[in-house]
Amino acid sequence: xxxxxxxxxxxxxxxxxxxxxxPPTRTxxxxxxxxxxxxxxxxxxxxxxxxxxxVRLDRSGKYVEIDEGDEEGESESESESxxxxxxxxxxxxENGDDEEDDEEEQDESEVEVxxxxxxxxxDNNESDSVTNESDIDSDSSSELSEGGDLIEWxxxxxxxxxxxxxxxxxxxxxxxKAGKYxxxxxxxxxxxxxxxSAGEGLKGLKGGDRVVAKALLDMAxxxxxVVGFSQLDYCVRGxxxxxxxxxxxxxxxxxCQYEYECDCGSDYEEQEPDVEDISMGEVWERRYLLQGxxxxxxxRLPGLPxxxxxxxxxxxxxxxxxxxxxxxxxxxxxxxxxxYEKGCKMDYVDDPGELEQWWTxxxxxxxxxxxxxxxxxxxxxxxxxxxxxxxxxxxxxxTDEDVTTAYDILTAIDPDKPKLxxxxxxxxxxxLAEDSLAPKAxxxxxLDAATKWEDLELWLSAxxxxxxxxxxxxxxxxxxxxxxxxxxxxxxxxxxxxKSVKVKERAKVVREVVEFIPSRSSARRWVEEQTxxxxx
Numbered sequence: 001x002x003x004x005x006x007x008x009x010x011x012x013x014x015x016x017x018x019x020x021x022x023p024p025t026r027t028x029x030x031x032x033x034x035x036x037x038x039x040x041x042x043x044x045x046x047x048x049x050x051x052x053x054x055v056r057l058d059r060s061g062k063y064v065e066i067d068e069g070d071e072e073g074e075s076e077s078e079s080e081s082x083x084x085x086x087x088x089x090x091x092x093x094e095n096g097d098d099e100e101d102d103e104e105e106q107d108e109s110e111v112e113v114x115x116x117x118x119x120x121x122x123d124n125n126e127s128d129s130v131t132n133e134s135d136i137d138s139d140s141s142s143e144l145s146e147g148g149d150l151i152e153w154x155x156x157x158x159x160x161x162x163x164x165x166x167x168x169x170x171x172x173x174x175x176x177k178a179g180k181y182x183x184x185x186x187x188x189x190x191x192x193x194x195x196x197s198a199g200e201g202l203k204g205l206k207g208g209d210r211v212v213a214k215a216l217l218d219m220a221x222x223x224x225x226v227v228g229f230s231q232l233d234y235c236v237r238g239x240x241x242x243x244x245x246x247x248x249x250x251x252x253x254x255x256c257q258y259e260y261e262c263d264c265g266s267d268y269e270e271q272e273p274d275v276e277d278i279s280m281g282e283v284w285e286r287r288y289l290l291q292g293x294x295x296x297x298x299x300r301l302p303g304l305p306x307x308x309x310x311x312x313x314x315x316x317x318x319x320x321x322x323x324x325x326x327x328x329x330x331x332x333x334x335x336x337x338x339x340y341e342k343g344c345k346m347d348y349v350d351d352p353g354e355l356e357q358w359w360t361x362x363x364x365x366x367x368x369x370x371x372x373x374x375x376x377x378x379x380x381x382x383x384x385x386x387x388x389x390x391x392x393x394x395x396x397x398x399t400d401e402d403v404t405t406a407y408d409i410l411t412a413i414d415p416d417k418p419k420l421x422x423x424x425x426x427x428x429x430x431x432l433a434e435d436s437l438a439p440k441a442x443x444x445x446x447l448d449a450a451t452k453w454e455d456l457e458l459w460l461s462a463x464x465x466x467x468x469x470x471x472x473x474x475x476x477x478x479x480x481x482x483x484x485x486x487x488x489x490x491x492x493x494x495x496x497x498x499k500s501v502k503v504k505e506r507a508k509v510v511r512e513v514v515e516f517i518p519s520r521s522s523a524r525r526w527v528e529e530q531t532x533x534x535x536x
Contacts, residue, residue, distance in 0.1 A: 150181045154189060155320045158212075166215070173223045177368055187371045190290070190319040191216070191364040192232060192326065196336070201229050201298030205362065213364060217296055226372055228293035228301050228365040232319075233358050234326040235289060239281035240340060240355035278340050280355055288319070288326070293365050293379060301379060319363075329359050336360045374412040383409050383442050390449060398453045406446050410461055413439045439465075440472055447477065454484045460493060468496040475512055482516045491526055498530050506530065 150172070157168035175181055193209040205213050213229075220227045293301045319326075335357035342353045367375050377386060386409050393402050443462050450458035459481065466472045478497065481490060494513070501509050510530045517523040 150176055151189065151318065151320055153181070154191075158191075158320070166219070169216070169219055170223075173219060173225060177223055177225070188318060188365055188367040188375065190232060191366065192319060193362045193364075195362075196360060197362050200292075200294040200300075202296040203298060204229065209362065213296075216364060216366070220366060224369040226367055226369055226375070228295060229298075230293045230363050230365050231291040231360060232326070232363040233289040233291070233360050234330060235285075235287050235356060235358050236280065236283055236330060237285040237287075237354065237356045238283040240353045241279045241281040278338075278355055280357065286327075290363075290365070301376070326359060326361065329361070330357070333359065373408045377408050377412040383412060387442065387445050390445075398449075398455075402449075403453070403455070403458065406449055406458055407461070409442060409446055410465060413442050413465070444472070444477075447473075451477070451480050451484050456485050456489055456493075459485070463493065463497075468493070468500055470497050470500045470509065473497060475509070478513060479516050482513075487517065487523065491523075495526070495530065 153172050153175075154169070157165055157172050193205065193212070195206065195209055197204050197206055197209070202210065202213055202217070213227075217227050295301055337358040337360075339356040339358075340353060341355075377383065380386060386405050390402060390405060393399065398406075443466050447459060447462040447466075450456075450462060463473065470478075478494070482494075498506060498510065498513075510527055514523075514527055517526070
């Protein structure tokens with residue numbers, strides 16, 4: 001099976017700045033020739049900082065230490081010329097002391113310049129939100145300044161080694177947060193690890209996968225991203241093909257081999273085929289299942305109360321899989337779990353049945369923090385499940401959690417961001433998986449809750465998403481709202497509802513509303529304003 005990253009030319013124990021290797025006669029700087037497979041990372045520190053600027057690849061592919069005077073990206077002729085100059089300087093013993101003094105002064109100057117640069121970096125970090133966006137727009141020489149597909153750029157950034165991966169991933173996350181990508185398939189990104197491991201959170205990862213996860217965690221926290229740990233199951237379902245030899249009755253009675261007695265009086269018990277002899281024939285379905293999501297400490301993120309967190313992940317484009325995709329793994333490795341269902345046998349028909357095979361990998365679930373309410377709502381079963389929870393609670397007075405859930409529902413059902421951008425849905429239980437509630441029905445459920453709670457702000461938030469449309473609200477809900485809220489506070493909202501009514505019908509609707517309005521001069525003035533210029 002091919003490695004998802006470029007080949008590794010050195011053991012990780014050699015990838016340190018303390019390695020002492022005699023410098024070769026020629027040193028060539030290669031910027032993209034260093035790439036480390038996460039499965040071979042064994043150190044605990046940041047993998048993107050393992051190679052210092054003083055360590056480079058020589059022509060033979062070995063990691064060597066070069067002098068501080070070397071500059072990154074110099075040509076072979078420049079390197080050779082520099083080495084010849086150093087040899088000449090060593091031969092001139094009378095000028096040796098002076099040269100050492102000059103080098104020390106130069107080093108001190110470089111240290112001062114570096115200190116000033118660090119101070120400038122610190123200032124830039126303080127205004128990161130402004131500077132980062134300007135860097136993205138102004139860095140025309142960088143490939144990442146262009147648009148493109150988020151998944152492709154993230155996968156490309158992970159193919160780098162050392163500090164280059166850190167730099168590219170930093171730009172990818174900033175562009176994602178700023179909405180710079182022209183193609184974003186979903187609001188979440190799934191990064192698949194190479195190795196299988198058990199346990200929740202960071203502690204369940206080992207070796208290079210653990211190092212990659214720690215680096216991504218640190219970077220995501222800096223850019224306000226949420227990182228969760230989960231398990232991705234790749235399921236292939238199809239026709240079962242029996243590669244073994246099925247037993248047959250020697251006397252030729254077909255009925256005998258199908259577990260019931262025939263006229264000949266023999267009783268033949270069918271022999272079950274060995275699962276190892278069953279292979280996948282025609283593939284009927286491929287799907288991904290995402291298990292419960294945990295934080296780095298192994299604490300479960302929002303999910304179903306019973307902990308039965310299983311999602312149907314229906315968007316393969318949102319999965320960063322590198323070179324070894326889950327399909328490649330399924331092709332090259334035996335299944336982690338196999339389920340065989342015996343088929344139905346009839347005369348002259350031999351149907352071996354159905355076969356399901358599962359391959360499992362640990363994954364990271366990454367999404368922007370500003371999408372957290374919508375993602376959490378989906379992790380908890382979607383709007384339908386949230387509404388069910390609200391109905392089971394004490395409607396009046398509501399708890400803070402109830403009110404927060406109601407607002408999260410409104411945030412999740414954003415008309416500008418349809419729910420299809422969240423590529424996973426609960427597959428268990430089915431009542432929550434298939435959310436048949438239209439946005440209108442969800443808005444009305446929240447509106448009813450706001451009326452019972454006498455929460456005018458929540459009522460306005462729900463009505464605003466329906467554009468105060470009278471045809472959606474109806475007279476009965478307006479009557480309940482007039483009874484729940486103070487007239488002085490509610491009349492402006494009621495006026496917005498009246499504007500949605502057709503002019504020819506407005507007088508009739510106003511007359512119906514008047515029956516529920518307090519008999520005061522302010523109410524009468526409101527009626528006159530609504531019916532002014534309208535034939536009664």
